[in-house]
Amino acid sequence: MAGYKRNQDSFQASNSNDNENNSIATSSSEAQPTKLQHSENNDKESICWKYFEPFKVPKENRTITKCTIPGCTTRYMWCGSTSNLVGHLKTKHGITKSSTPLPSTTSTINSINSEPEINLPLIKFIVSSGAHFSVVDNLKSAGFISPEIELSTANILDEQIDKVYNRLFLQLKLKVQQEKSTVLSIHTTTYTMFNKQYIVITCNWLTKDFELHKILLLAKESPEYNDNSFRDIIEALEKWELTNLKFYSCYDDYCLKSLYELQEENYQNLVQLHKNTNNYSINLKYLIKKSLGKWARENVNIQGMSECY
Incomplete structure (x- = not known):
């Protein structure tokens, strides 16, 4: 009987210890997610x-x-x-x-x-709206942007775009050189708010899937056309080494005349694309004239050949 009582007391003590252990384990497991969650919050x-x-x-x-x-x-x-x-x-x-x-x-x-990531949509907004970079300096003061958001200043945006352009230059240059033919576009644009005039040169081409691509070659302030302006154009073309240029368009006759006066052989064979796209005969005339001129120069030593074109 005494032995039975000792066994019963031992069993109850064992159960009591198990319950305490389970209680501790439960408390520990309940506390663990809180600790982990706190750690994760600190990491974030x-x-x-x-x-x-x-x-x-x-x-x-x-x-x-x-x-x-x-x-x-x-x-x-x-x-x-x-x-x-x-x-x-x-x-x-x-x-x-x-x-x-x-x-x-x-x-x-x-x-x-x-x-x-915020600079990219900001730059897209500036480009699509034709706004000046300084617009970002006024967005917060006007209440359009939450004060907690850190926006780049106009100067920083300007520097970032220049850095990206320089970093991508070789990649873009190789890409455009791989195309069979490209179109050069030279025109001027005036920023009326500040009465400033710019020369803008772009290179355009169609992919095999008929996707239009355009690369900016030069954008420079130019109060008026002069020899320095057109030498800037030539330097931009030489920098990009566009040996696959076949056509060009220019919206200023004086610009074309001055460009011709530089007598750059690399651009003598370009076919002009006129603003009046319905008058294909003019483009065809230039194509024939330029093609004959190129053939004559390449075959100038052939007996009886002269450059009468």
Whole structure:
């Protein structure tokens, strides 16, 4: 009987210990998601995402994160912790959470994630509306843009576009050179608000799928036509090395005349496309004349051949 009582007491004590362990385990498991969630929130708000691509917590491990501070090429493989990234900012760039204010939760609008992308729609707006870059300096003061959003200034936009253009130059140059034939367009445009005149040169072509492509070769302020203006045009053409130019269009007769006076052999065989597209006979006349002229120059040594055209 005494033995039975001892066994019963031992069983009850065991059950009591199991219940306590289960209670501890339950409490621990209930607390764990809160801890993980808190850690994830800290990662999302970490200062490192202001300077490291992809500017937010990667969805997958082993994603490459890259420091975007100018002149820095440091990369880290994401393993679920921001320690390396935060440490890099502190030791290499002297940046800490206390030294740089973080945007509030309500002002994020995907906060830092949106900042690198906001310039593109801004530039599209400026181009499509014909507005000056300085319009961005007035958007906030006019109340069109939330004060929490950091917009680039007009000067920064100008610099960014120049950098992108220079970076893409060789790629665009190769692309246009691979086409069989291209059209050169030279015209002037006046910015009436500031009474400024610009020379604009574009190169245009159709792909095999009949898609129209256009590249800006030159856009330069020119108060009036002079020899320097047209030498700028020639320099732009030489820079792009467009040996596949077949046609050109120009909306100013004086511009054409001055261009001819430079007597650049590379452009003697171009066929002019007139504004009056219904009068195809004029274009045909120029095509025949230019073709005969080219043949005559190439065969000038043939007996009895002269350049009478």
